[in-house]
Amino acid sequence: MSGQDFYNSHRSDDQDRLHEECGVFGLYDPRREFEVARVTFFGLYALQHRGQESAGIATADGGPRLRVRTSMGLVAHAFDESDLAALSGHIAIGHTRYSTSGSSIKSNAQPIVVNDPNLGPLAIAHNGNVVNAAYLSEELGEHGYSFSCTSDSEVIAKLIVSMPGRNWTEKIRAAMGRISGAYALVLLTPTALYAVRDPLGVRPLCIGRFDNGGWAFSSESCALQTVGAKIERELEPGEIVCVDADGEHRTLYPAGERKALCSFEYIYFARPDSVINGLSLYMVRTEMGRQLAREHPAEADIVIPVPDTAWPAAIGYAQEAGLPFAEGLIKNRYIGRTFIQPDQRLRSQGVALKFNPLPEVLRGKRVVMVDDSIVRGTTTPPLVALLRAAGAKEVHVRIHSPGMINPCYLGVDTARRDELIAANMSVAEICKHIGADSLGYLSIEGLRQSIGLPERSNCFACFNGDYPVPVQLEMSKLNLEARRRHLGAEAIDVVGEREKEEAEGLALALR
Numbered sequence: 001m002s003g004q005d006f007y008n009s010h011r012s013d014d015q016d017r018l019h020e021e022c023g024v025f026g027l028y029d030p031r032r033e034f035e036v037a038r039v040t041f042f043g044l045y046a047l048q049h050r051g052q053e054s055a056g057i058a059t060a061d062g063g064p065r066l067r068v069r070t071s072m073g074l075v076a077h078a079f080d081e082s083d084l085a086a087l088s089g090h091i092a093i094g095h096t097r098y099s100t101s102g103s104s105i106k107s108n109a110q111p112i113v114v115n116d117p118n119l120g121p122l123a124i125a126h127n128g129n130v131v132n133a134a135y136l137s138e139e140l141g142e143h144g145y146s147f148s149c150t151s152d153s154e155v156i157a158k159l160i161v162s163m164p165g166r167n168w169t170e171k172i173r174a175a176m177g178r179i180s181g182a183y184a185l186v187l188l189t190p191t192a193l194y195a196v197r198d199p200l201g202v203r204p205l206c207i208g209r210f211d212n213g214g215w216a217f218s219s220e221s222c223a224l225q226t227v228g229a230k231i232e233r234e235l236e237p238g239e240i241v242c243v244d245a246d247g248e249h250r251t252l253y254p255a256g257e258r259k260a261l262c263s264f265e266y267i268y269f270a271r272p273d274s275v276i277n278g279l280s281l282y283m284v285r286t287e288m289g290r291q292l293a294r295e296h297p298a299e300a301d302i303v304i305p306v307p308d309t310a311w312p313a314a315i316g317y318a319q320e321a322g323l324p325f326a327e328g329l330i331k332n333r334y335i336g337r338t339f340i341q342p343d344q345r346l347r348s349q350g351v352a353l354k355f356n357p358l359p360e361v362l363r364g365k366r367v368v369m370v371d372d373s374i375v376r377g378t379t380t381p382p383l384v385a386l387l388r389a390a391g392a393k394e395v396h397v398r399i400h401s402p403g404m405i406n407p408c409y410l411g412v413d414t415a416r417r418d419e420l421i422a423a424n425m426s427v428a429e430i431c432k433h434i435g436a437d438s439l440g441y442l443s444i445e446g447l448r449q450s451i452g453l454p455e456r457s458n459c460f461a462c463f464n465g466d467y468p469v470p471v472q473l474e475m476s477k478l479n480l481e482a483r484r485r486h487l488g489a490e491a492i493d494v495v496g497e498r499e500k501e502e503a504e505g506l507a508l509a510l511r
């Protein structure tokens, strides 16, 4: 069997990656100078790496109704010129989704719109995962609330509506006392834009300003740059920001000392041109590579990255080791990402042509291959085989994250514990399994030092099991859905339809 055949038959790249969570974006244009839907479209376009299953934009113009357009698929395919023209107004929120809770179906696409009998409509876009969503959902059900989709984001929205309060800020603040887990939110009312970050700060959310005085909110700073806003700061954990005709209003929900920004944002999720906690992701990843070289040196001739995410770490490794950096694998960037519709059958297709080796670079060389992570261990063996088939004499695999031994319950689609290779094999066994000459993972302490934030600033739970909130072990991303089915799906579907009709009274669903 040739290297390419082996590679084609074994490669299941998509299953062996951690999947990003979601991207959220918000915009308030007090001078009404922008086409807010168009700006939001490009903001979402810059956040596409955080979710490829669905996209949506909601806008408000001060009138009683919100305008909403959601669609399955990539941002570029979700909207056309007529959608953007119909999404009028001076305030907008947007969302690009990877399903960490609930199925990949259109009814789970966001923004979601709910109605408060006193305050009117509210659209919500959420990044994260609520660990007590099933409990809150049942409790809300007992109080007469029903659900039209199966994501935890709708639970947040309905919980906010159910809370006591004279205005949205009071209701949001009250809801924050009930929600356990990760949430970075942008919310839209007919006259105001809200941005909310959970008290642990698990998911990133930043604020930017335009020269004309407008505000932009984004999961990552790279999207602010894309739309011409300057990053002002990040929301603090527990912060609620409201922007309306009177300007910006800030409320802080009391957060404890413990913070838990996901360390995988630094390793892999966020774009390298983003800045989180004042740290350039590119520079942090380069430092991870340097630290990896100190912890796991190798007798080698060249250092290559698994493109694209491992580039900065491979550069750092090469610099520290004093070895030449080279490209040994070329990725086809136009082949498309197969988790647009992540069912098992589709996942196993279309990935075989993603990488080609460069024999001219690899032949006769002892190669260090740097990658960001090994999840199930299905991707690395065919990559190693590919390098050997292209003539590499030795392959030393270096991973710029620690071994993943626990699933994530805070908004990242990892795998079950029994599927995580590092939870079930020793490093020596994994090395044999992937067919490498040697294997080294970055240590947790090395990761912590590379990020450089104080102790207990980040979440490392998938590496050390120290979850920042109590979690129900082996909670599935379809948990809420299964629970609702158990309670009687028919009733929920009927109510869902009725609610959709009701929603049309308060939000104009486009197409």
Ligand code: SF4
Pocket (backbone or CB within 6 Å): 202, 261, 262, 263, 264, 265, 407, 408, 409, 410, 411, 412, 459, 460, 461, 462, 463
């Ligand atoms: S468990 Fe891992 S992936 Fe999940 S939030 Fe914590 S560090 Fe991130």
